[in-house]
Amino acid sequence: MDILILVVIIAVVAVAAIGGFVVSSRRKQAPPTEERRAAPAAPPVEPQVGEEAAAPAEEERRTVEDVTLPAATAPAPPAPELEVPEPAAGRMIRLRARLARSQNTLGRGLLTLLSRERLDDETWEEIEDTLLTADVGVGPTQELVERLRERVRVLGTRTPDELRALLREELLAQLGPGTDRTVHTEGGVSEEGEERPAVVLIVGVNGAGKTTTTGKLARVLVADGNSVVLGAADTFRAAAADQLQTWGERVGARTVRGPEGGDPASVAFDAVKEGITQAADVVLVDTAGRLHTKTGLMDELGKVKRVVEKHGPVNEVLLVLDATTGQNGLVQARVFAEVVDITGIALTKLDGTAKGGIVVAVQRELGVPVKLVGLGEGPDDLAPFEPEAFVDALLA
């Protein structure tokens, strides 16, 4: 019996020993866990058999107060500081020096000619040439010269002040001083009775200054207390959308944009929709520059307008014209006017040309007023056009 008990004990011990060996050898062969794979060189945590136990390193003990806990939420990035644009009123006066610098050769030239002792045919021809060189256009030039000639004749003797006053009056008459030049930015109410923002479409050829003018106009509107949404319907050039977005961010206006090469009409539609959702006052839609000679692109512009009109009428279509392009600007104006009803002109880069007479010519050509003039690259260098200030700068 004792022997039997001994045999059983030996058998149990043997089974236990074999089991332990198998488990430990399996552990050794187990594939590395994710943790191990991530940190293969980690030192063993426990001392191994045969190693001398090292004295625990002196480690500075930290109390609960010493341990900084991670913040519950990451701090929000600081909101970009919004710029406060200059009010629109009086900008033309502020920019008068710039206008005078570029334009007063015309005014001074005319005054010098008119002050000649004898005003013969040759002198009147010179006056005509001066006006034509400044891009006033043939029709308005002839009209202006005829009227001046008649008034000078009636006046008889002429003092410099009288001549200046005469010329001022006649130039002003050509500019249409009483014309309504407000950019229409008052919204309306849709058929469903919801408030609708005013919609302004900005069109023109490549490089005329559309995006810049849209950005500057957004600032004018924000300065006057309006909330603005921008539509980057120039989907040909990704940089144009970035450029517009940057303008918008500076004054807190959201920019709606679409995929590069996407449908501009759909971006324009979405921008107006966003304007309605946000209850914005004005939506400015910047369109891609297009050559007036490319029929397909011009048709596309017509589509942009029609699609936007699904939300309601477009309040203003601004044609951006580069004043330095002279007579070519008039050709562009004519073609654009055929595709979309232009309601106003923004004449840019007037600071970079002596040919300010284009203001008269383009108004005459389209029968549409110049509403805004660009007088520099600065963010607030866009002014509501004021004929009196313009003529005074010519004659400065």
Ligand SMILES: Nc1nc2c(ncn2[C@@H]2O[C@H](COP(=O)(O)OP(=O)(O)OP(=O)(O)O)[C@@H](O)[C@H]2O)c(=O)[nH]1
């Ligand atoms: N001096 C001066 N430069 C201007 C004025 N308006 C615009 N510019 C410059 O004209 C250049 C073209 O302006 P953009 O606004 O990019 O022209 P765009 O019509 O949008 O061009 P595309 O997108 O290619 O059709 C920029 O360098 C502007 O800074 C202005 O009134 N005076």
